[in-house]
Amino acid sequence: MTTRLSVSRTLDRCTVLGPGSRAVIWVQGCPLRCTGCVAAETLPFDGGTSRTVPELADWLCALDGIEGVTFSGGEPFSQAGALAELLDTVRERRPDFGAMAYSGFRHEALRRGGPDRLALLDRLDLLVDGPYVAARHGALRWRGSDNQRLVPLTDRYREVLDEPDTSAGVEMSVEADGSLSWAGVPPTPGFRGQLEEQLAVRGFVLHTEERRER
Numbered sequence: 001m002t003t004r005l006s007v008s009r010t011l012d013r014c015t016v017l018g019p020g021s022r023a024v025i026w027v028q029g030c031p032l033r034c035t036g037c038v039a040a041e042t043l044p045f046d047g048g049t050s051r052t053v054p055e056l057a058d059w060l061c062a063l064d065g066i067e068g069v070t071f072s073g074g075e076p077f078s079q080a081g082a083l084a085e086l087l088d089t090v091r092e093r094r095p096d097f098g099a100m101a102y103s104g105f106r107h108e109a110l111r112r113g114g115p116d117r118l119a120l121l122d123r124l125d126l127l128v129d130g131p132y133v134a135a136r137h138g139a140l141r142w143r144g145s146d147n148q149r150l151v152p153l154t155d156r157y158r159e160v161l162d163e164p165d166t167s168a169g170v171e172m173s174v175e176a177d178g179s180l181s182w183a184g185v186p187p188t189p190g191f192r193g194q195l196e197e198q199l200a201v202r203g204f205v206l207h208t209e210e211r212r213e214r
Contacts, residue, residue: 005056005082006048008041008074009181012063016168016184018070018100018126018142019157023063024183025056027083030075032104036134038144038185038192042074053082057089060097068098068125076101081116087123098156100126107151125156139167139187 006028014024028048071083090097107129110117128142129149136145152158170184
């Protein structure tokens with residue numbers, strides 16, 4: 001039986017959600033409800049698009065000029081087994097493919113999890129852990145609040161911890177259908193609402209994926 005993932009959206013290339021240029025997969029579904037979450041459309045488990053592991057692996061392997069993938073969401077560790085399988089499939093063809101993930105759970109809690117969570121942890125190079133806490137918002141590298149940590153799980157990205165811990169900013173993208181989307185960790189609280197208001201005044205609507213499984 002082919003393993004499937006529930007995916008909110010994907011991005012071919014991003015430079016603000018991890019080291020270098022990387023693809024991003026936002027998974028659908030999160031058991032946490034952090035106040036101020038900038039990706040509220042990814043929280044319900046009954047949304048998203050059903051994608052197979054081979055389909056996503058083919059997509060990642062066909063992308064030139066990226067050095068890895070970042071898993072965001074949603075909560076990647078709610079689909080940990082499928083994401084671990086995806087990394088194994090990709091690395092059969094691209095052995096040096098890097099992997100980073102976000103999680104609302106602390107690293108210590110994930111280490112006490114089941115075999116799927118441990119399998120994904122063992123395949124990651126870098127983890128951003130902990131829930132977003134609006135009262136502790138900060139303009140930090142790849143994180144939204146200062147309780148969240150950059151946890152190196154291999155030596156691949158360890159040197160980034162010595163670089164300035166300042167916001168990488170956000171990136172705007174124009175989709176093939178002309179719609180707008182954005183990626184990144186906003187350096188200021190309330191960014192999404194303010195952006196949507198300003199775009200609406202100019203007649204633009206941000207693109208989000210809220211498809212049902214097929």
